[in-house]
Amino acid sequence: MGTQVEIICVGNELLIGKTLNTNAHWLAKRITSLGLSVRRITVVGDDVNEIASATREALERKPRFIITTGGLGPTFDDKTLEGIAKALNRNLELNDKALQMVKEKYEAYAKAGRLDSAELTPHRIKMAKLPKGADPLPNPVGTAPGVRLSIEGTDIIALPGVPAEMEAIFEESIAALLKKEAGDSMFFEASVYAENIMESTLAPLIDLTMHDNPYVYIKSHPKGEEKKPYIEIHFSTTAKDSKIAKDRLGKAIIQLSELIKEKGGKVKTFKAP
Amino acid sequence: MGTQVEIICVGNELLIGKTLNTNAHWLAKRITSLGLSVRRITVVGDDVNEIASATREALERKPRFIITTGGLGPTFDDKTLEGIAKALNRNLELNDKALQMVKEKYEAYAKAGRLDSAELTPHRIKMAKLPKGADPLPNPVGTAPGVRLSIEGTDIIALPGVPAEMEAIFEESIAALLKKEAGDSMFFEASVYAENIMESTLAPLIDLTMHDNPYVYIKSHPKGEEKKPYIEIHFSTTAKDSKIAKDRLGKAIIQLSELIKEKGGKVKTFKAP
Numbered sequence: 001m002g003t004q005v006e007i008i009c010v011g012n013e014l015l016i017g018k019t020l021n022t023n024a025h026w027l028a029k030r031i032t033s034l035g036l037s038v039r040r041i042t043v044v045g046d047d048v049n050e051i052a053s054a055t056r057e058a059l060e061r062k063p064r065f066i067i068t069t070g071g072l073g074p075t076f077d078d079k080t081l082e083g084i085a086k087a088l089n090r091n092l093e094l095n096d097k098a099l100q101m102v103k104e105k106y107e108a109y110a111k112a113g114r115l116d117s118a119e120l121t122p123h124r125i126k127m128a129k130l131p132k133g134a135d136p137l138p139n140p141v142g143t144a145p146g147v148r149l150s151i152e153g154t155d156i157i158a159l160p161g162v163p164a165e166m167e168a169i170f171e172e173s174i175a176a177l178l179k180k181e182a183g184d185s186m187f188f189e190a191s192v193y194a195e196n197i198m199e200s201t202l203a204p205l206i207d208l209t210m211h212d213n214p215y216v217y218i219k220s221h222p223k224g225e226e227k228k229p230y231i232e233i234h235f236s237t238t239a240k241d242s243k244i245a246k247d248r249l250g251k252a253i254i255q256l257s258e259l260i261k262e263k264g265g266k267v268k269t270f271k272a273p
Numbered sequence: 274m275g276t277q278v279e280i281i282c283v284g285n286e287l288l289i290g291k292t293l294n295t296n297a298h299w300l301a302k303r304i305t306s307l308g309l310s311v312r313r314i315t316v317v318g319d320d321v322n323e324i325a326s327a328t329r330e331a332l333e334r335k336p337r338f339i340i341t342t343g344g345l346g347p348t349f350d351d352k353t354l355e356g357i358a359k360a361l362n363r364n365l366e367l368n369d370k371a372l373q374m375v376k377e378k379y380e381a382y383a384k385a386g387r388l389d390s391a392e393l394t395p396h397r398i399k400m401a402k403l404p405k406g407a408d409p410l411p412n413p414v415g416t417a418p419g420v421r422l423s424i425e426g427t428d429i430i431a432l433p434g435v436p437a438e439m440e441a442i443f444e445e446s447i448a449a450l451l452k453k454e455a456g457d458s459m460f461f462e463a464s465v466y467a468e469n470i471m472e473s474t475l476a477p478l479i480d481l482t483m484h485d486n487p488y489v490y491i492k493s494h495p496k497g498e499e500k501k502p503y504i505e506i507h508f509s510t511t512a513k514d515s516k517i518a519k520d521r522l523g524k525a526i527i528q529l530s531e532l533i534k535e536k537g538g539k540v541k542t543f544k545a546p
Contacts, residue, residue: 012490012492013492013494015310015311015312016302016305016311017300017301017303017306018462018507019494020298022293024316026290027290028287029291032289032290033290038289039288039318040317040323040327041287041316042315042316043297044312045312046492073476074472074473075492076476076480077492106473114471115474122477123477124473127473187289189291198382199347199348199416200347200379200394200396200397200400202348203348203349204394204396206348210349217285219285219286219319219348220348222415222435264389
């Protein structure tokens with residue numbers, strides 16, 4: 001399974017269907033490309049108890065990392081750190097390094113004329129109150145620092161919900177850490193597109209190809225319109241060496257393509273326009 | 274909190290970041306618009322144990338509905354019904370009504386020339402094996418029936434992962450059922466867009482407005498580019514009457530807009546282009 005990661009996304013906007021969860025998609029893709037394995041994604045609302053229980057449940061599954069998004073800002077409903085603190089039975093306390101980060105941001109904004117006053121109001125100080133034992137991660141784009149906290153073999157990493165801030169902190173402070181834990185295993189994937197065959201006819205051909213290619217995972221995704229359906233067939237493998245990976249995927253693609261043609265199907269390397 | 278719903282999405286493609294989870298977004302929006310409340314969204318891979326544990330954990334929270342998407346098709350990795358059966362300690366068994374639905378679909382496909390043979394192969398029969406006690410839901414678009422199963426006050430509803438099939442079964446067999454359970458409460462929302470104010474300055478104004486408008490939930494969403502930031506402010510309320518809801522939202526919007534202007538901010542009703 002590789003090094004495991006869980007993602008917890010916090011925000012009522014995700015539960016009411018106002019916002020499409022592009023953060024989970026971005027993180028899942030990026031974490032997979034670094035060679036780690038996302039085991040579960042959980043979405044909860046802006047509620048301390050829900051955040052705490054999702055965090056506790058994830059910790060029980062002992063992933064190497066739990067990455068949260070959302071709920072780090074200055075408003076009353078930014079409750080992620082309170083939820084994590086509750087899950088760990090720790091208090092929130094003012095973190096000097098985090099306060100310095102927040103202070104410098106507002107001073108810079110005031111200097112740039114974007115702000116009347118750089119005063120550290122209670123809502124601004126809130127962003128520097130971290131669970132005891134946590135460290136802040138610099139936010140190169142916005143004001144709320146990210147947060148990192150290690151507990152019994154799991155690193156909890158809290159990132160903001162604004163995509164540009166989430167991505168910037170991930171790339172600056174998290175990507176290298178994850179890559180190191182992944183070791184040298186990498187994820188490889190390729191797709192082909194089949195027409196003129198139904199998924200239920202394809203299914204036993206996939207079984208046979210996977211049996212003969214035990215390191216390759218094959219999944220079919222029916223696509224297209226009802227009148228002109230096609231099936232994307234996605235091949236993936238994890239390997240330490242790109243030549244080995246490409247050989248494996250190539251062998252499986254050739255075998256399955258032959259089997260599909262025998263059943264009267266067509267296989268394309270690129271998606272039909 | 275209203276009538277609670279949990280969503281469980283099944284599919285490795287979601288965990289590797291290959292596919293954006295538009296199904297969860299569509300369901301969350303639709304369920305909210307029907308007057309129910311989505312409490313949690315969980316995404317797991319094509320793994321019987323993961324599906325079973327996510328189902329068991331959701332059942333423990335006693336939502337009125339658990340809606341799953343994905344994993345109902347004919348391939349080896351379509352494991353949702355096996356996972357649900359495992360969570361409930363029930364067996365999968367061939368369901369006559371479901372088998373009839375599957376059979377009619379393949380006969381129609383063969384008649385239309387889309388298929389050599391309507392033979393009920395093991396992979397096709399698989400789609401008619403439901404957890405004991407479950408009922409199939411007709412799939413007007415594809416072959417795999419949806420599934421409904423009631424257990425101790427919770428209805429588990431399993432829908433396919435192909436969006437067009439998921440949406441069609443939801444509209445045909447589920448929407449009216451959910452609406453009935455929601456009673457006459459409805460969800461109302463509106464947004465305004467603030468410029469020239471930072472979120473940390475806005476935060477205490479939101480606190481005050483929510484204090485004075487206890488039935489309105491207000492959430493700020495920083496948007497735009499760093500050079501030209503704006504904040505979407507989202508107002509929502511649940512009510513039985515659209516006039517009451519609109520009055521509530523209008524009153525809160527007016528109060529908060531005045532407070533923002535006092536701080537030198539601008540408020541627009543429509544998003545800046």
